[in-house]
Amino acid sequence: MELCGATRLGYFGRSQFYIALKLVAVAQSGxxxxxxxxxxxxxxxxxxxxxxxxxxxxxxxxxYSSDSESQGSYSGVIPPPPxxxxxxxxxxxxxxVQPRPSADQQEPASPVVSPQQSPPASPHTWRKHNRxxxxxxxxxxxxxxxxxxxxxxDAQSGSSAxxxxxxxxxxxxxxxxxDQTTVRTVASATTANEIRRxxxxxxxxxxxxxxxxxYYINQFTTIQPDLNGFIPGSAAKEFxxxxxxxxxxxxxxxxxxxxxxxxxxxxxEFCAAFHLVVARKNGYDLPEKLPESLMPKLIDLEDSAxxxxxxxxxxxxxSPAEAPPSKSPSMPSLNQTWPELNQSSEQWETFSERSSSxxxxxxxxxxxxxxxxxxxxxxxxxxxxxxxxIHMQEMELKRTSSDHTNPTSxxxxxxxxLSEESKIxxxxxxxxxxxxxxxxxxxxxxxSDPEQIGxxxxxxxxxxxxxxxxxxxxxxxxxxxxSHSRSSSLDMNRTFAVTTGQQQAGVVAHPPAVxxxxxxSxxxxxxxxxxxxxDGLITHTSTSPQQIPEQPNFADFSQFEVFAxxxxxxxxxxxxxxxxxxxxxxxASDPAGSLRVAQTDxxxxxxxxxxxPANVSKGTTPLAPPPKPVRRRLKSEDExxxxxxxxxxxxxxxxxxxxxxxxxPRSVGKDKKAIQASIRRNKETNTxxxxxxxxxxxxxxxxxxxxxxLEVQLEQLRPxxxx
Amino acid sequence: xxxxxxxIAKENYPLYIRSTPTEDELKFHYMVHxxxxxxxxxxxxxxxxxxxxxxxxLGLLYPTEDYKVYGYVTNxxxxxxxxxxxxxxxxxxxxxxxxxxxxxxxxTDVMCNPFYNPGDRIQSRAFDNMVTSMMIQVC
Numbered sequence: 049m050e051l052c053g054a055t056r057l058g059y060f061g062r063s064q065f066y067i068a069l070k071l072v073a074v075a076q077s078g079x080x081x082x083x084x085x086x087x088x089x090x091x092x093x094x095x096x097x098x099x100x101x102x103x104x105x106x107x108x109x110x111x112y113s114s115d116s117e118s119q120g121s122y123s124g125v126i127p128p129p130p131x132x133x134x135x136x137x138x139x140x141x142x143x144x145v146q147p148r149p150s151a152d153q154q155e156p157a158s159p160v161v162s163p164q165q166s167p168p169a170s171p172h173t174w175r176k177h178n179r180x181x182x183x184x185x186x187x188x189x190x191x192x193x194x195x196x197x198x199x200x201x202d203a204q205s206g207s208s209a210x211x212x213x214x215x216x217x218x219x220x221x222x223x224x225x226x227d228q229t230t231v232r233t234v235a236s237a238t239t240a241n242e243i244r245r246x247x248x249x250x251x252x253x254x255x256x257x258x259x260x261x262x263y264y265i266n267q268f269t270t271i272q273p274d275l276n277g278f279i280p281g282s283a284a285k286e287f288x289x290x291x292x293x294x295x296x297x298x299x300x301x302x303x304x305x306x307x308x309x310x311x312x313x314x315x316x317e318f319c320a321a322f323h324l325v326v327a328r329k330n331g332y333d334l335p336e337k338l339p340e341s342l343m344p345k346l347i348d349l350e351d352s353a354x355x356x357x358x359x360x361x362x363x364x365x366x367s368p369a370e371a372p373p374s375k376s377p378s379m380p381s382l383n384q385t386w387p388e389l390n391q392s393s394e395q396w397e398t399f400s401e402r403s404s405s406x407x408x409x410x411x412x413x414x415x416x417x418x419x420x421x422x423x424x425x426x427x428x429x430x431x432x433x434x435x436x437x438i439h440m441q442e443m444e445l446k447r448t449s450s451d452h453t454n455p456t457s458x459x460x461x462x463x464x465x466l467s468e469e470s471k472i473x474x475x476x477x478x479x480x481x482x483x484x485x486x487x488x489x490x491x492x493x494x495x496s497d498p499e500q501i502g503x504x505x506x507x508x509x510x511x512x513x514x515x516x517x518x519x520x521x522x523x524x525x526x527x528x529x530x531s532h533s534r535s536s537s538l539d540m541n542r543t544f545a546v547t548t549g550q551q552q553a554g555v556v557a558h559p560p561a562v563x564x565x566x567x568x569s570x571x572x573x574x575x576x577x578x579x580x581x582x583d584g585l586i587t588h589t590s591t592s593p594q595q596i597p598e599q600p601n602f603a604d605f606s607q608f609e610v611f612a613x614x615x616x617x618x619x620x621x622x623x624x625x626x627x628x629x630x631x632x633x634x635x636a637s638d639p640a641g642s643l644r645v646a647q648t649d650x651x652x653x654x655x656x657x658x659x660x661p662a663n664v665s666k667g668t669t670p671l672a673p674p675p676k677p678v679r680r681r682l683k684s685e686d687e688x689x690x691x692x693x694x695x696x697x698x699x700x701x702x703x704x705x706x707x708x709x710x711x712x713p714r715s716v717g718k719d720k721k722a723i724q725a726s727i728r729r730n731k732e733t734n735t736x737x738x739x740x741x742x743x744x745x746x747x748x749x750x751x752x753x754x755x756x757x758l759e760v761q762l763e764q765l766r767p768x769x770x771x
Numbered sequence: 772x773x774x775x776x777x778x779i780a781k782e783n784y785p786l787y788i789r790s791t792p793t794e795d796e797l798k799f800h801y802m803v804h805x806x807x808x809x810x811x812x813x814x815x816x817x818x819x820x821x822x823x824x825x826x827x828x829l830g831l832l833y834p835t836e837d838y839k840v841y842g843y844v845t846n847x848x849x850x851x852x853x854x855x856x857x858x859x860x861x862x863x864x865x866x867x868x869x870x871x872x873x874x875x876x877x878x879t880d881v882m883c884n885p886f887y888n889p890g891d892r893i894q895s896r897a898f899d900n901m902v903t904s905m906m907i908q909v910c
Contacts, residue, residue: 281883281884281885282885284885285885285886288886295886296894298886299884299886299887299894299895300895300896302884302885302886303880303884303895303896303897306883306884309879309880309883310883311883311885336896336900
């Protein structure tokens with residue numbers, strides 16, 4: 049066995065098996081068991097696997113000494129082996145230490161050294177080892193605690209019996225099924241059974257036999273009566289420390305076997321760990337990655353047949369579909385955590401990073417996946433994969449990819465949801481829920497906020513624009529906006545709502561009885577208006593009365609969009625300025641969102657105050673107002689709902705004023721009618737906006753209170769931040 | 772890329788430090804040691820008790836003529852310091868952040884191992900493999 053280098057891989061690879069067979073043939077032919085002998089004896093007879101145990105033992109003993117020598121060299125002999133070093137482990141536990149280091153990895157050179165140290169003892173060990181299968185006695189080469197490990201020896205013997213039968217010097221576990229045909233053909237009935245047994249078992253030397261598994265399960269129950277429960281890490285540590293393996297190796301075994309990285313061992317994980325410990329004690333090298341057969345079978349604990357067939361990924365994906373009995377306890381928690389994950393991309397990322405217990409992960413697979421296969425694949429896979437499949441290459445690959453993808457996918461999902469929600473919310477009323485969502489999302493996706501803000505603004509505008517008119521809102525231009533998190537912040541909503549309202553008023557005013565005309569005027573209006581141009585403003589206002597709000601929303605929105613587009617940039621700039629300032633400070637948390645809101649609200653209030661005088665002045669003097677309304681309009685673009693009210697007021701005033709303004713391009717008669725209609729509409733808008741304003745004010749107060757409480761908490765926690 | 776990766780414990784002694792063998796390792800050790808001052812400064816500057824992913828990542832600590840040093844601190848004040856070769860096309864901040872995140876994940880795995888005593892040097896093979904992959908991928 050060691051000769052074949054199975055130890056290095058922890059199982060009988062193809063090359064190792066070939067070597068083993070060849071060695072068997074050599075041994076059976078009476079040649080000294082050397083690697084060279086394989087080469088020299090070109091026409092080795094096919095190994096006969098009829099030998100009884102006694103024969104095997106003797107042959108084994110005889111060949112073992114030579115095996116150890118030849119181990120190193122024969123790596124080159126074996127044709128196909130993928131260049132794996134034929135690392136031979138010393139047989140038996142006492143040899144394990146020596147050969148193990150050499151056995152690890154590589155090259156035949158090291159094994160040559162180590163096995164030679166062991167040869168004297170190895171035959172003895174082997175004999176004992178072989179005897180176990182035959183005798184099944186409790187004697188165990190393991191130099192560890194007696195009773196504790198002897199049962200394992202029995203179990204191990206059971207598995208090794210088959211091996212011993214067919215391979216004179218092959219260690220117990222390996223079960224190579226590849227090309228056993230040649231072997232089988234020459235095997236006798238007895239050996240054929242053994243071989244069949246081995247071939248039937250997947251080509252996995254690490255497979256746990258039933259005896260072994262039963263033994264492991266018994267041991268598991270001594271620690272944890274509930275087979276579906278977990279063994280905590282501390283208990284497992286004590287248990288495995290009894291094996292007298294070096295802590296470093298135990299640590300490695302733990303890393304391999306704790307599949308889901310939860311710090312506790314399920315029955316499956318425990319069996320895998322136990323098996324690894326036993327293998328290690330017997331001189332097998334620890335694999336770098338958990339062998340498939342030892343992977344916790346998420347699907348079925350008992351079914352060992354599936355293990356070998358399941359690649360990590362397959363098993364992984366399959367696991368979600370089935371509720372592994374061992375994982376069942378953890379499932380509920382996973383489900384619970386899943387929605388939690390959805391809520392926060394940051395949390396999600398943290399989760400994927402395994403900062404949370406793996407239990408949630410395991411549950412996630414089993415429970416979530418079935419419910420929503422697609423999302424399960426997307427979400428659960430990344431989450432679970434990272435912690436549990438760490439040892440699997442596939443997992444690692446997935447993990448790396450999932451690390452990238454996961455953060456984005458949930459975030460997108462979440463943000464889209466939030467954006468949806470915020471959009472809906474902002475349509476007419478601004479429920480506090482939106483605020484929450486906004487605040488919540490505000491903590492996320494900070495970088496994209498500026499863009500989102502712009503997009504959100506547009507979106508918000510569309511909605512708010514629609515609401516006053518009570519007409520079908522035009523399809524929001526950038527609908528699913530991941531950035532919504534930011535924009536969805538209360539500030540944004542309010543701002544946009546306000547802005548939109550203002551825009552609405554303006555837009556409403558703009559949509560003229562003659563749609564085409566206002567648009568051109570509208571478009572230039574906003575753009576002109578943008579540069580704080582009094583003329584532009586006048587134009588804008590002049591057109592407003594003409595544009596009856598009742599115009600179909602399409603007209604509103606077309607202009608609105610045009611206007612919004614033009615305004616968006618402005619607003620975006622403003623908001624981009626504001627939000628970035630606010631965001632950086634607060635983005636981390638919901639309170640940040642509320643704080644932001646508070647800040648923006650503060651600004652809003654300031655602007656409101658400023659705008660009020662503007663309105664008043666506007667009402668009085670058509671000319672005087674222009675600069676102020678312009679300013680106010682700018683402000684409204686920036687946010688502030690209150691501005692909307694003022695805006696509406698202004699529009700009403702402007703409407704009257706505009707009527708007198710000669711700059712109005714349209715016919716006066718139409719203007720009057722349009723003005724009256726716009727006045728009506730504006731009044732309606734006014735009431736709506738006033739309502740909104742009161743609601744926002746209330747929200748503002750709430751947010752301020754939250755802010756205060758959060759700041760208090762912050763101060764309380766501050767002393768601890770520097771620990 | 773990462774020519775040197777170090778994990779520093781809360782008490783500022785190294786739990787794990789590894790450099791690409793081609794370079795003079797002592798120089799990297801010294802750089803990591805001096806960067807601890809910058810890390811502490813940044814930690815104290817962060818008054819918040821709330822820590823999120825962004826705050827864990829400290830960003831570029833300081834650049835030298837050949838290297839840039841990035842820092843990352845965990846909630847338990849375990850610091851990760853990464854020295855990156857400046858000659859490489861400037862790594863985006865996101866990439867550095869993701870590398871730190873992977874480091875953090877692996878470190879968490881090591882911590883979860885009951886056989887690992889906090890404060891010991893990290894000898895986990897899985898952790899080593901992960902660090903090697905990070906150091907090689909860029910190189």
